[in-house]
Amino acid sequence: MDKKTIIVTGGAGFIGSNFVYYMLKKYPNYRIVCLDALTYAGNLSTLEKAMKKENFRFVKGDIRDREAVDNLFAEEEPDVVVNFAAESHVDRSIENPQIFLETNIMGPEVLMEACLKHKVGRYHQVSTDEVYGDLPLDRPDLFFTEKTNLHTSSPYSASKASADLLTMAYHRTFGLPATISRCSNNYGPYHFPEKLIPLMIINALNDKPLPVYGDGKNVRDWLYVEDHCKAIDMIIHADCVGEVYNVGGHNEMANIDIVKLILKELGKPESLITFVEDRKGHDRRYAIDPTKIKTQLGWEPETKFTNGIVKTIKWYLDHKDWWEEIISGEYQKYYEKMYGGK
Ligand code: NAD
Numbered sequence: 341m342d343k344k345t346i347i348v349t350g351g352a353g354f355i356g357s358n359f360v361y362y363m364l365k366k367y368p369n370y371r372i373v374c375l376d377a378l379t380y381a382g383n384l385s386t387l388e389k390a391m392k393k394e395n396f397r398f399v400k401g402d403i404r405d406r407e408a409v410d411n412l413f414a415e416e417e418p419d420v421v422v423n424f425a426a427e428s429h430v431d432r433s434i435e436n437p438q439i440f441l442e443t444n445i446m447g448p449e450v451l452m453e454a455c456l457k458h459k460v461g462r463y464h465q466v467s468t469d470e471v472y473g474d475l476p477l478d479r480p481d482l483f484f485t486e487k488t489n490l491h492t493s494s495p496y497s498a499s500k501a502s503a504d505l506l507t508m509a510y511h512r513t514f515g516l517p518a519t520i521s522r523c524s525n526n527y528g529p530y531h532f533p534e535k536l537i538p539l540m541i542i543n544a545l546n547d548k549p550l551p552v553y554g555d556g557k558n559v560r561d562w563l564y565v566e567d568h569c570k571a572i573d574m575i576i577h578a579d580c581v582g583e584v585y586n587v588g589g590h591n592e593m594a595n596i597d598i599v600k601l602i603l604k605e606l607g608k609p610e611s612l613i614t615f616v617e618d619r620k621g622h623d624r625r626y627a628i629d630p631t632k633i634k635t636q637l638g639w640e641p642e643t644k645f646t647n648g649i650v651k652t653i654k655w656y657l658d659h660k661d662w663w664e665e666i667i668s669g670e671y672q673k674y675y676e677k678m679y680g681g682k
């Protein structure tokens with residue numbers, strides 16, 4: 341395998357850090373450089389083990405900082421840039437859309453300009469199935485394909501869809517060698533405690549109420565994070581410039597069923613479930629059709645949800661230090677604001 345230098349932006353967050361570990365393990369001769377601004381969602385402790393590797397470098401920096409990005413690209417001469425850096429939480433985007441537009445749209449523009457200037461071989465934009473909006477609950481025959489219209493609901497998904505359009509524009513207009521992946525909901529280690537699965541695990545462990553939005557019947561299509569990393573690895577190594585790939589493993593579940601499953605695994609009572617006010621504009625159902633990535637690149641998910649959720653719960657039990665530090669800090673204020681008194 342040729343040597344490559346890969347810049348991973350947002351590598352101190354949930355999926356980015358899993359990708360860093362996946363790549364370090366699979367390609368010991370690659371150089372992996374993580375660029376991350378360490379926002380509330382980025383944790384250096386997550387990358388502790390990577391820091392010990394000689395072929396890994398962490399750089400604290402903002403993808404919107406043109407000069408810093410330019411200097412880093414000049415220094416590292418990356419072959420590939422994978423952009424995970426983003427504001428990623430829908431609820432926060434409803435509270436304060438502005439930062440989502442700045443990071444999720446302007447950030448990619450800065451990165452893509454740098455890719456053009458430094459002749460980077462591949463820019464990969466990590467997108468989401470949320471760009472397609474939602475599907476009705478009573479049409480289980482419908483799925484998102486790459487041809488489904490973009491039809492966003494939240495400021496978060498609108499910002500991600502904007503970045504996708506910009507990426508395709510840079511490809512067509514400037515010849516940027518770009519690819520895009522649109523994955524369904526991920527779960528697994530290092531998932532920030534504000535998201536459904538870690539929030540419910542941690543609240544259940546602390547015997548706190550489990551806040552379920554609306555009727556709890558909203559459906560998400562869950563994929564173990566390592567399977568997402570595998571998909572991105574396959575895309576960046578394939579001859580597929582200009583392509584968009586949907587990534588998902590046909591694992592649709594209603595929120596309430598996930599919450600009940602977590603309670604059962606932890607031996608906690610369902611009386612902890614508390615139905616709270618619904619999210620504004622709450623998408624009903626997401627469901628990915630992964631036919632394209634399966635047939636063109638041979639991608640298959642490896643972890644079934646029944647195993648993945650048990651592994652994930654065990655990870656949170658074994659890594660209390662990681663999440664206790666997070667929930668004791670700034671996050672406490674966010675939690676009080678969003679769920680205060682519930
Ligand atoms: P996350 O919130 O856990 O991590 C985001 C990371 O980006 C953090 O480390 C943060 O410090 C960093 N960051 C934020 N703003 C930055 C900036 N301006 N400059 C540099 N770094 C910055 O997010 P995640 O869940 O790991 O998601 C990663 C990517 O995958 C996002 O682009 C998201 O849209 C996409 N995605 C997520 C999911 C999911 O289920 N979590 C599913 C599909 C796609």
Ligand code: TYD
Nearest residue numbers: 430525534535536537551552553558560595
């Ligand atoms: P989330 O993890 O925020 O991911 P996304 O909104 O990007 O899919 O939420 C997953 C689902 O869980 C979504 O339907 C909203 C719901 N949810 C709750 O019911 N309660 C909560 O406290 C949170 C954070 C989410």
